[in-house]
Amino acid sequence: MANDFGQQSSPFQDAGEANPYQASAYPGMELGAGGTAQRSLPVFVVVMMVISLVLCVIRLLLALAGVGALVAGLVNVPTAMMYSEVAINFIAAITGIVAGGLILAKQGSGIPLAWIHVASILISIGISVFQAFQKFNAVGANMPDAPEMLPAMRVGFVIGAGLVVIFRLVIISLYISAVTKFSRWLREDGRLAGSGYSPFNSL
DSSP, X not given: OBOTTXXXXXXXXXXXXXXXXXXXXXXXXXXXXXXXXXXXXXXXXHHHHHHHHHHHHHHHHHHHHHHHHHHTXXXXXXXXXXXXXXXXHHHHHHHHHHHHHHHHTTOTTXXXXXXXXXXXXXXXXXXXXXXXXXXXXXXXXXXTTOGGGHHHHHHHHHHHHHHHHHHHHHHHHXXXXXXXXXXXXXXXXXXXXXXXXXXXXXX
């Protein structure tokens, strides 16, 4: 029906009912193909997956640079730890990129990959801490003529390395929270679908 301004009115408005095709009438819903209402991902999950994708792309580039350095012989004495670090970075980057894309696409298959990504990141942090201890013991070795500067250098090294580790732990903790939240969201979405959920049920 047309209103006083010549615009077509909705039969739901004429009946005094909410229009089920309006996403705003249902918090957390968005219109999908064909005008059907679909549940949208939690904002926290979307934000963390986007951040993770950016960090994983950077990590992948660093891993490729590490491979290039090893192949070009830029590392004088490659160790097993170096090879392990490059391999872990590849696993973390690839699983993080794929998992992030699948989760943003609302696919549950991204969850196992996300946990593999978490495990690889934790291993990477462990490797970094081990390397930090090795470097800590070597601090001042190249400055035997200035032993008075050694305590300050070691304090600075510990603070810098500690902040990096804390930052990485905070990011991975937020990522774990986002994956857990997505898992709950997916289970809830499955329950709604299994119970024959429809936006018209609340009318």
